[in-house]
Amino acid sequence: MARRLSRRIVFGSVLGAVVLLGGLAVPSIQRFRRLDSIRDALQARDLATAYALLNDHLLREPTDSEAELDAARTARRLDDFDAADRHLKRYESLGGSSEEIRLERRLRGSQAGSLDGASGALKFCADHPDHPSTALMIEALSRGFLAAGQPVRAREAIELWLKRDPPVADRAYATALRGRSLEMQADVPAAIADYRASLAMDPRSDDARFALAEILSRESPAEARPHYEELLNKAYRSFEVRLGFVRCLRQLGELDRAAAKVAELKRERGEFVPVRVEAARIALEQGRAADAEADLVFALERAPRDRDAHVQMVRCLRDLGREADARKWIERLTALDAELFRNLPSTGTKP
């Protein structure tokens, strides 16, 4: 009887211990899973998911300073600078490293295109490829140079980034950024090649798909169309994608459909100059010069130095047979072109 009782006690104790251990382990396992999911999302460059998971984690563990720093970085990488500031302040209040705070503030400045000391930072990255901060610094610098309209230096930073053999999602992103720098340097074929390569590495990248669709809508509109259609299905950056799709339809000569769609965009954001200029372009292609003129007058009132609006105004007035007016706008366009040419930033040496 005593043996049986003893067995029951032992069995109960073991079971209790297991339950107790399990109970104690669950939060740790959940924490482990959360952090692992965040790591995975960051590794996959799914920054929106990573940021959401970080916020969820911080609700549960508001004193996790490292998570606050990660949230600040992730928000910055998502261009949400206000949120980044909030997280960084909390990180500071939790006794976070002042060195990390300084670095993060500098990265934010760089990413936004404020490039004081960028050369030194780039040199640091080149000299210390394995430093833990190098990856973040190169990314911020690459984006910053692009934001500041310095594609040649951006490319320098991006090449450095790619040389470090980053994870595939970062490699895809860096390749798309290089495509952007090449596009800014008017090397369209090379830019297309990079956007394609980026999308092949990371087919989920809507940014790369949109960049590819935008450039292909001019270069090969038939190929651009399915990319736009996929983005439209996902409702990704809806307005911009719809405007790009309208341009693609114009390039394809499907003017009736383009006109219907641009009319929708005009109803939604009629004050947006690119929409009015696009509406004018489609109207001109359809031989509706009077309609085009109304859109162009509106666009030029809001953006008096918009080159495309000037070009289309010349075409419009020519179509309307107002030769003297067309001459005046040709003169304005010539002056604007001269000014744009004078102010053109150097994009590297000519081949």
Next chain:
Amino acid sequence: MTRYRGLLAAVVVLTLTAGAVGWFLLKSNPPSGPAPAPTDELPTGPDWFVDVTARTGIASTYRNGEDAKLATILESLGGGVAAFDFDGDGRLDLAFTGGGSLDGKMIRGRPGKLYRNLGDWKFEDVTERTGFGTATDFYTHGFAVADYDRDGFPDLLVTGWNRLALLRNVPGRDGGRGFVDVSASAKLPSDRWPTAAAWADFDGDGFPDLYVCHYLDWTFSNDPHCPGTGERDVCAPQRFQPLQHRIYRNIGNGTFEDRTASVPLRPDGKGLGALITDLNADGRPDVYVANDASDNFLYLNRGGFRFEEVGKLAGVATDDNGLYNGSMGVDAADYDGTGRPSVVVTNFQGEIHALYRNLDGRRFRHVSQAAGLGRIGRSYVGFGVSFADFDRDGWEDLAIANGHVLLRPTGSTHRQRPLLLRNEEHESRRQFREVPGLGGEYFRLLRPGRGLAIADLDDDGWPDLVVVHQNEPAAVLRNIAGDSHAKGRHWLRLKLVGKDRRDLVGTTVSLEVNGRTLTRFVKGGGSYLSTSDPRVDFGLGDATAVGKLTVKWSHGGQRTLQGLAVDQEHAIREVEPNAK
């Protein structure tokens, strides 16, 4: 104890299993990529053309000297073809430029080839017998054909590096015809870099005058090293300064007078294409010039050898973004039934081949997108281009020869697919669409295309094609559209003869058919470095009868005829102005 071990083992196994399942569930969110996007719009359908080069006996290869591996811009231009009846036997013969070679810093010539059309797709090489080989033994590019001395036989102007050769068509040794270089006695200077040229009687004296494009100031002493992708590649034209184009008045006594300064011509065009026809319906031939990397020109003929350059104002100098293009080939036709000639221009990679719709003769609209040319994309580098109603449906189609100038281009290929575009109606307007099946095997493969000419070589009423390639044999393509989908369609062709053999460029012909008016234009130059069939050609669709034909002769007068028989060629002679 064993039982406890069992229990512990069960707990561990359960925990591991649950962990593994959880882990799997956490990880099992594989990326789902979209299906690959279609990369082209390639329909299927019957062939329009068959390559008959082998059976013709024509074996002409334009050589540009690229084997010297110097990658000069000289090599990028290529050569052309002329379709003309040099011996007056009624069949169109073919002349090809030979190009040349580069030996160190020496530019050497390579004779062209002249083939006499024997009929039934047989051609005889008469290069040596006619003196054509000797006369074209310099680094050549293209041709312009006209009867400059009005003796009834077409003469040849040959362009090339540092040379402009006027080959007069003269009686030959064996009772046939031959060619003699009369450039010096004609006072046509051989210098700089003549490329495209075009003939037309600008001043109404009956003798064809001459517009000659010059390209740019490349020489071996101005030959910068331009890095391509890896090795040296051809420099962009922006690295060089333009050369002055020239315009010559044919005095009528076998000599020419340079009127460049008195016109005056613009000095800033890197000319590669020239087309002359009456663009503003005033009866006088106007000049359109396709320039590489600079604005295109439109010189409206104001009479008395006066011209006004109106390209920018008329809307034909730049594209729809107000930017100049790298333009090469040019042609004009009434593609949309307005009765006015619209202008098509082939352009460089990254640009769209331009179609300038003629609104009223003074104003043009860039309608490439509206007309469907945007669909083909911007990876092509276009050269030869010609309108022709290949399927005889009464609407002018387009053929374009493409090929890159760079040896190792980025985002494109050195060899490129030629394009055959059918004129169709979409959204209630005329648009160009790639021909189903791409028109035959020739149009399915990549080619290093340059010059292109349209010519009905077998006089069956269906326009054939000849295309010149860089360093590869030229192709002769027979139109067989009438064997398949276009079977049963009809045609009508005119051979216009000017009074006292005067030049007729600028003449406009309209024909009433089935309630439509088809309009055709007599043109000088056009395409790229090439000369096409000089006859005026109508596809009639299913119509078996036609209505009134009106010929508005250049410089005045018109002639009307009724009820011409279809599926035939008719010779129409000019009569005195105002006669009916």
